[in-house]
Amino acid sequence: MLKAEHTTPDYAAMLRVAIEEARAGLAEGGIPIGAAIFRADGSLVSRGHNRRVQQDDPSIHGETDAFRRAGRQKSYRDLIMVTTLAPCFYCSGLVRQFGFQTVVVGESRTFQGGIEELREQGINVIDLDSAECVEMLTGYISARPEVWNEDIDVAE
C-alpha cells in the first residue's frame, strides 16, 4: 500500500544508492549489503553499508550504519529505509523502534529477516526483487560462507 504522495517515490533509484554502498563494502573486503535513508521527496538523508569485517564490529549492519550516519532525527515516520537485503531481526527492530513506516528491500530471497513481522506491524515493505542484489550477495556467500554465517545466520 503506497502512501498518497503526489508522485510515487522512485524506489528503484533509491535502491541504486544502496547497491552502490554494497559494492563499496565489497571493494573494502566486506559483506556486500548496503542501505540508504531517504525523505519521501527522494532526497538522501544518509547512506551506509555493512562494516563487520572492516571495523570488526558486528553491530554495523547496513541499515544501522545508514541510521547512525543520519544523526539524531526528530522523527523517522516520513523517512524511507532502503536496503539491498531484507533486514535481519536487529535491523527490523531498528525500523520498528524508531518508527520508520516504509522499508524498501532489494531482495528477500537470500534472507527473509524480519520483513513478515514488519508487515504485520503495518509497516509498508516494498520488495524490489532485484536480481543484481541476489547475485551480488550469493556470490559473496559462496566465496566467504564463514563470514556470512557469522554475520547474519547466527540465530538461525
Next chain:
Amino acid sequence: MLKAEHTTPDYAAMLRVAIEEARAGLAEGGIPIGAAIFRADGSLVSRGHNRRVQQDDPSIHGETDAFRRAGRQKSYRDLIMVTTLAPCFYCSGLVRQFGFQTVVVGESRTFQGGIEELREQGINVIDLDSAECVEMLTGYISARPEVWNEDIDVAE
C-alpha cells in the same frame, strides 16, 4: 526458568555492573541506561551504556554499546545480556538475531520494550525489578523528558 548450571549465576552482581555503567553515562550528561555481557560463569565479556547524547548517535543504546565492545564472538548462545532497563525493540532484535538465550533486566516498569516478545521466542528474561534502576531512570526522565522522548519513546 533457569538453566541447569552447577550454581545459579549471580544476576544481581551482574546488574551492579550495568548500574555502574548507567551512572557513568549519567555523569557524562547522558541517559542513564547501562548494560553488560557476561559468560554463564559470571566472567565479564563487555560493558557499555547509552551514548546518544555523548556521541550524538541514536543507535548507541546500552545493549548495543556493550555488544559492540564485545567484538566479534563465535556464538552468543551462552552469553547473558544484562541491562538496567527492558530492551527496546531494536535491542530486543539484537538479542534475538544474535542468539542470546538469557537477558537480565533491572526493571521493566518504566519501559517494557520487547521483553514479552522475547519470552514468546523462548528467551529467558529475568526481571530483577530493581528500585534503584527505576529511581535512576525516572529521575532522569523527569529532568530531561525531551531527551527520553527522542531516545526511546519515538515509536510509541
